[in-house]
Amino acid sequence: MSTTPSQTPIDYDVLIVGAGFAGLYALHKMRQSGFSAHIFEAGNGVGGTWYWNRYPGCRCDIESIHYSYQFDEDLQQDWVWTERYATQPEILSYIEHVADRFDLRKDIDLNTRVTDALWQEEDSCWLVKTETGQEVRARYCIMATGPLSVPNMPEFKGLETFTGDTYHTGLWPHDGVDFKGKRVAIIGTGSSAIQSIPLIAKQAKHLTVFQRTANYAIPAANRPLNAGELDAVKADYATLRTRGKQYPTTIPVDPAGPSALDVSDDERENIYEEWWQTKGLMFQATFADLLFVDEANDTVSDFVRRKIQSLVEDPKVAAILTPENPFGCKRMCVDTDYYKTFNRTNVTLVDVKETPIDRIVPNGVLVGETTYDIDAVIFATGYDAVTGAMTKMNIRGRDNIGLREKWGDSPASLLGITIHGFPNLFTINGPGSPSALVNMITGSEHHVDWIADCLLHLRESGNTMIEADKSAEDSWMAHNQVVGQASIRSACDSWYLGANIPGKPRVFMPYLGGFPAYAEKCAAVARDGYEGLEIA
Numbered sequence: 194m195s196t197t198p199s200q201t202p203i204d205y206d207v208l209i210v211g212a213g214f215a216g217l218y219a220l221h222k223m224r225q226s227g228f229s230a231h232i233f234e235a236g237n238g239v240g241g242t243w244y245w246n247r248y249p250g251c252r253c254d255i256e257s258i259h260y261s262y263q264f265d266e267d268l269q270q271d272w273v274w275t276e277r278y279a280t281q282p283e284i285l286s287y288i289e290h291v292a293d294r295f296d297l298r299k300d301i302d303l304n305t306r307v308t309d310a311l312w313q314e315e316d317s318c319w320l321v322k323t324e325t326g327q328e329v330r331a332r333y334c335i336m337a338t339g340p341l342s343v344p345n346m347p348e349f350k351g352l353e354t355f356t357g358d359t360y361h362t363g364l365w366p367h368d369g370v371d372f373k374g375k376r377v378a379i380i381g382t383g384s385s386a387i388q389s390i391p392l393i394a395k396q397a398k399h400l401t402v403f404q405r406t407a408n409y410a411i412p413a414a415n416r417p418l419n420a421g422e423l424d425a426v427k428a429d430y431a432t433l434r435t436r437g438k439q440y441p442t443t444i445p446v447d448p449a450g451p452s453a454l455d456v457s458d459d460e461r462e463n464i465y466e467e468w469w470q471t472k473g474l475m476f477q478a479t480f481a482d483l484l485f486v487d488e489a490n491d492t493v494s495d496f497v498r499r500k501i502q503s504l505v506e507d508p509k510v511a512a513i514l515t516p517e518n519p520f521g522c523k524r525m526c527v528d529t530d531y532y533k534t535f536n537r538t539n540v541t542l543v544d545v546k547e548t549p550i551d552r553i554v555p556n557g558v559l560v561g562e563t564t565y566d567i568d569a570v571i572f573a574t575g576y577d578a579v580t581g582a583m584t585k586m587n588i589r590g591r592d593n594i595g596l597r598e599k600w601g602d603s604p605a606s607l608l609g610i611t612i613h614g615f616p617n618l619f620t621i622n623g624p625g626s627p628s629a630l631v632n633m634i635t636g637s638e639h640h641v642d643w644i645a646d647c648l649l650h651l652r653e654s655g656n657t658m659i660e661a662d663k664s665a666e667d668s669w670m671a672h673n674q675v676v677g678q679a680s681i682r683s684a685c686d687s688w689y690l691g692a693n694i695p696g697k698p699r700v701f702m703p704y705l706g707g708f709p710a711y712a713e714k715c716a717a718v719a720r721d722g723y724e725g726l727e728i729a
């Protein structure tokens with residue numbers, strides 16, 4: 194590959210898109226590594242997901258002692274989490290604290306949505322344009338745009354005729370919504386709906402839930418964290434963090450055993466009961482084979498189905514809420530009183546699997562022959578996951594090829610970090626990386642550290658350009674599919690596969706081989722002089 198060193202001045206060594214957990218750490222790390230760096234952020238504040246998602250009940254279902262940065266010991270010693278699972282406001286104040294503590298805000302432009310990123314072959318840099326009319330040139334570009342940041346708004350006929358209010362869980366009004374006295378509809382029963390339904394039901398006059406696919410939800414067992422508990426974690430945080438990285442999900446929880454089929458029925462039932470009561474999201478790790486062996490999965494699917502039937506009083510409602518899919522093929526949900534909410538007299542469940550929503554009418558939602566009178570509709574309909582934020586922008590690499598076109602058939606990437614045809618462009622949590630299958634903060638820090646090491650390597654070797662080889666990218670994505678298909682996670686329509694977005698290629702996007710194998714592959718690529726990438 195031939196390159197001419199840039200003659201045109203660049204504005205930044207590194208331009209970062211997005212000021213969520215990944216983008217903020219990228220800014221800090223790039224500065225520390227001696228690069229000039231800047232962030233463009235579409236929102237009017239830092240926080241990414243935690244800036245936009247303010248729906249009732251919004252909190253993280255990874256425990257707060259894990260769901261935080263680990264790059265700075267003083268930070269992790271100073272911050273005090275108050276609950277086992279932190280609420281959205283608490284997480285947002287943590288992110289804001291980080292932005293202030295590391296003096297990041299001076300290098301962030303808020304309210305600045307990136308529209309275009311155009312590779313400038315002659316100058317080996319990216320020309321980045323924004324909705325506000327800014328144009329900057331950066332040697333490297335890091336897309337810290339989030340895997341679940343572009344709300345999916347399915348087309349519902351007649352929506353424009355609706356006379357009430359509409360909301361999307363991922364774009365919630367900042368001053369909250371008062372549903373008192375209102376007849377509210379919520380469409381969707383994924384994690385966002387499952388967190389918000391119990392709280393909205395308590396406030397609204399009536400809540401009607403439109404469910405297309407029943408989901409598995411595990412009790413969060415949330416509770417306040419006491420000082421003693423936190424102190425014990427902080428006494429040796431480093432060991433906890435190191436241990437975490439030895440687990441597939443980066444959460445250090447050992448399964449009760451290698452196989453659900455190795456124990457007697459009674460023993461298995463007792464273990465499930467104990468984990469159901471205490472483990473929250475990590476219930477999915479009760480036995481190591483639950484997401485890989487059908488017969489093992491049947492045991493846990495059956496256990497949760499029975500739980501649903503015991504929690505929901507009306508057998509007809511319980512039947513609708515009972516998932517047909519195998520446990521874990523869609524992203525597990527974690528709840529507080531979700532199933533019991535359907536025992537309330539002001540909550541109605543409507544099954545829209547066989548008879549889909551026909552249209553939205555001025556005063557409600559029409560399903561088959563029935564009109565449900567509604568004052569406010571909440572769309573809890575998810576996201577154009579993993580690739581959506583990138584394909585929304587006009588990103589053009591070598592030979593003016595658009596990323597949208599390149600990913601039109603299949604979202605290809607080497608390690609979920611770099612893309613053939615798009616030199617000097619890095620993605621955090623891109624397709625082919627563990628992304629949402631691990632603690633997202635741990636995964637993001639890992640990506641940023643890898644990118645920083647890569648840029649230092651380029652600087653020290655007097656190079657200014659790096660690009661994934663097509664063959665390395667192809668072989669990584671082929672491996673990604675093999676690993677993905679070995680798991681029950683790929684067994685049903687889900688956002689993991691892009692199946693929730695009409696026309697999106699059906700490819701298992703997150704890397705399912707577990708964090709240790711993934712991190713070792715990333716380390717090996719770097720150790721071997723960035724094998725599979727061309728440097729010039």
Ligand code: N01
Pocket residue numbers: 252253254255341347362380381382383384385386388403404405406524545550573574575576629688693
């Ligand atoms: O979105 P989803 P989400 N008619 O895609 C339904 C993370 N997260 O925002 O399954 C009727 O899971 C759709 O139905 P179906 C987490 O990774 C984390 O809830 O396609 N229904 C489904 O029920 C999560 O997985 C936390 O049949 C329609 C729902 O909308 C991810 O974000 C909290 C429909 C969408 O569910 C996304 O979760 C919240 C239609 N036309 C979210 N179209 C944490 O705690 C869609 N649906 C960390």
